[in-house]
Amino acid sequence: MTRLDLRVEVEAPAGTTWAALTDWARQGEWMLGTTVRVTSGDGASEGSGLSAFTGVGPIGFTDTMRITAWEPPVRCAVEHTGRLVRGTGEFVVVPRGDARSELVWSEDIALPLNLAFAPGVKWSLRRFAAFAREYRTP
Numbered sequence: 001m002t003r004l005d006l007r008v009e010v011e012a013p014a015g016t017t018w019a020a021l022t023d024w025a026r027q028g029e030w031m032l033g034t035t036v037r038v039t040s041g042d043g044a045s046e047g048s049g050l051s052a053f054t055g056v057g058p059i060g061f062t063d064t065m066r067i068t069a070w071e072p073p074v075r076c077a078v079e080h081t082g083r084l085v086r087g088t089g090e091f092v093v094v095p096r097g098d099a100r101s102e103l104v105w106s107e108d109i110a111l112p113l114n115l116a117f118a119p120g121v122k123w124s125l126r127r128f129a130a131f132a133r134e135y136r137t138p
Helices: 015-022 022-028 119-136
Strands: 002-010 032-040 049-056 059-071 076-080 086-095 101-110
Touching: 002 119, 015 086, 015 101, 015 119, 022 032, 022 119, 059 086, 101 119
Parallel strands: none
Antiparallel strands: 002 101, 032 049, 049 059, 059 076, 076 086, 086 101
């Protein structure tokens, strides 16, 4: 298992950061090489299923997840349920006043071929901060 704990400051209120983070269909706009879709449930409740494909073109892998905790606008936890990616993840939004927040991304994960994924997540979180700052709810 690999343990990952990363944080990024966001120039947006906690509610906006939460909305941007859990807009699964738009996650590919900031997450490196990844597209996410809801596969069961509404994507906004415990038990909902998610599928994230990471790769380029047809080359990559799918990470299936089940939401195990849904506490808007503060916390979402997932269980990685796929054959290649196993473990748990947690996303916590910490308010930092009226106009700022912090996203804390934690994972305990087994990756295929021991892929180093921390650099990609760090890069993606920097992009997320910019995405959330400009995010407008649909």
